[in-house]
Amino acid sequence: MMARTGRRPGNVDTRSEILAAARQQFAVDGFSGATIRRIAAAAGVDPALVHHYFGNKRQLFVASLELPFDPTPVVGSVLPGEAERAGERLVRTLLEVWGTDNGQAMMQSLLRSALTDEQVMRTLREFMLETMVSPLVVEIAPDQHRFRTTLLASQVMGLAILRHVARVEPLASADPEMVVAAVAPTLQRYLSGDVGGA
Amino acid sequence: MMARTGRRPGNVDTRSEILAAARQQFAVDGFSGATIRRIAAAAGVDPALVHHYFGNKRQLFVASLELPFDPTPVVGSVLPGEAERAGERLVRTLLEVWGTDNGQAMMQSLLRSALTDEQVMRTLREFMLETMVSPLVVEIAPDQHRFRTTLLASQVMGLAILRHVARVEPLASADPEMVVAAVAPTLQRYLSGDVGGA
Numbered sequence: 001m002m003a004r005t006g007r008r009p010g011n012v013d014t015r016s017e018i019l020a021a022a023r024q025q026f027a028v029d030g031f032s033g034a035t036i037r038r039i040a041a042a043a044g045v046d047p048a049l050v051h052h053y054f055g056n057k058r059q060l061f062v063a064s065l066e067l068p069f070d071p072t073p074v075v076g077s078v079l080p081g082e083a084e085r086a087g088e089r090l091v092r093t094l095l096e097v098w099g100t101d102n103g104q105a106m107m108q109s110l111l112r113s114a115l116t117d118e119q120v121m122r123t124l125r126e127f128m129l130e131t132m133v134s135p136l137v138v139e140i141a142p143d144q145h146r147f148r149t150t151l152l153a154s155q156v157m158g159l160a161i162l163r164h165v166a167r168v169e170p171l172a173s174a175d176p177e178m179v180v181a182a183v184a185p186t187l188q189r190y191l192s193g194d195v196g197g198a
Numbered sequence: 199m200m201a202r203t204g205r206r207p208g209n210v211d212t213r214s215e216i217l218a219a220a221r222q223q224f225a226v227d228g229f230s231g232a233t234i235r236r237i238a239a240a241a242g243v244d245p246a247l248v249h250h251y252f253g254n255k256r257q258l259f260v261a262s263l264e265l266p267f268d269p270t271p272v273v274g275s276v277l278p279g280e281a282e283r284a285g286e287r288l289v290r291t292l293l294e295v296w297g298t299d300n301g302q303a304m305m306q307s308l309l310r311s312a313l314t315d316e317q318v319m320r321t322l323r324e325f326m327l328e329t330m331v332s333p334l335v336v337e338i339a340p341d342q343h344r345f346r347t348t349l350l351a352s353q354v355m356g357l358a359i360l361r362h363v364a365r366v367e368p369l370a371s372a373d374p375e376m377v378v379a380a381v382a383p384t385l386q387r388y389l390s391g392d393v394g395g396a
Contacts, residue, residue: 125364125366129366146367146368147368147369147372147376147380150360150366150367150368150369151369151380151381153356153360153366154353154356154357154359154360154361154369154381155352155353155356155384156356157356157359157360158351158352158353158354158355158356158357158359159352159356161352161355161356161359162348162351162352162355163352166323168323168327168348168351169344169348170344170345170348171345171348171349171352174345178345178394180394181393181394182345182349182388182393182394183349183352185387186353186384186387189383189384190380195379195380196376196378196379196380
């Protein structure tokens with residue numbers, strides 16, 4: 001579990017205790033409610049040690065879920081460039097990430113645990129929306145950004161499930177650029193187009 | 199279990215045996231591979247008795263999953279009318295069905311069991327695509343209908359999950375007509391618009 005992160009192991013017991021405390025806190029308080037300070041207190045260590053081992057709260061959350069990588073940089077690869085092609089960049093980036101072995105493993109385990117465990121689902125939902133989707137949408141379309149965020153998430157999640165978890169053909173084996181061509185206009189409209197309402 | 203169907207109970211043991219045999223056959227052979235004849239043989243009854251108790255294979259499948267209603271008529275309510283507004287009719291009908299207590303209960307149990315049980319997922323996916331989505335798409339847009347079908351299913355499934363299972367706000371509480379306005383153009387494009395490719 002620890003070996004995957006590529007960091008020096010430190011005191012393995014201490015790291016395990018911090019991760020266990022983090023999982024507990026994230027489950028109870030959600031991503032935004034949990035604090036490094038209280039996680040450290042629950043693990044009986046100094047907050048500085050938590051930062052030393054895991055970095056910031058987001059990185060600790062990623063470690064506590066045993067994600068094989070931190071998904072947050074996806075946003076960084078999508079934002080730069082023409083706003084009217086952000087939907088295209090987003091779906092292309094997601095398909096690339098999902099297509100890796102790490103991405104596949106992460107998605108399957110995440111989706112299943114998220115949909116069968118209310119607490120994991122709540123924390124993960126909040127984490128994904130707050131750290132990834134919402135900043136993207138706010139940057140591109142500040143009006144109705146919360147509604148746009150959930151619309152975007154609905155198409156992204158459905159695509160992930162059909163293509164990578166349920167593996168429904170022909171979508172599951174379709175060339176990524178074919179999927180980009182089909183789905184990018186949807187994401188672009190949810191990001192910056194007309195979604196009805198105000 | 200039986201009482202829900204509103205049919206006369208008949209021999210409860212025989213019905214239970216038929217349903218158990220049906221679940222087994224659907225899991226092993228999928229929806230299209232399973233036959234009433236073999237299900238009857240496995241239950242040790244005459245095929246006519248299966249038809250008598252449950253109707254056709256689709257109705258038997260609905261009963262075997264303990265769905266509170268048969269979702270197939272949704273297609274019948276969407277097809278009539280202008281083809282260019284079928285996406286709008288589809289999302290409006292789905293939101294109505296999902297909004298009922300029966301619909302909510304069905305969706306949550308279905309999605310969870312489908313995503314955690316490979317066999318249920320495979321059978322259900324095939325059932326939904328063959329009996330509901332695909333006929334709709336074939337009628338409206340015969341070209342690329344299999345690809346369109348899975349695109350449509352990806353948005354529908356993501357919407358169901360975000361709105362009714364994960365209950366992500368503001369999508370979860372949004373007025374149905376607001377959701378219709380936002381999502382109908384997506385479904386319409388997947389049904390009959392430009393999705394790239396041939």
